[in-house]
């Protein structure tokens with residue numbers, strides 16, 4: 001029975017991991033207007049409004065701590 005519980009635990013962990021992966025789907029943010037776009041909406045990875053290159057949202061505010069406020 002303990003083995004079964006372990007198997008379920010592993011399964012749940014994998015599912016949680018996969019769910020996390022799916023939610024991680026690449027999102028880009030414009031350093032000018034700070035608008036976030038799903039990668040699918042910006043195939044050229046440029047802001048449709050500012051035409052500046054977008055940056056990955058992950059770690060964006062770590063790279064730009066000055067934009068963190070507000």
Ligand SMILES: [Zn+2]
Nearest residue numbers: 030033047050
């Ligand atoms: Zn922009």
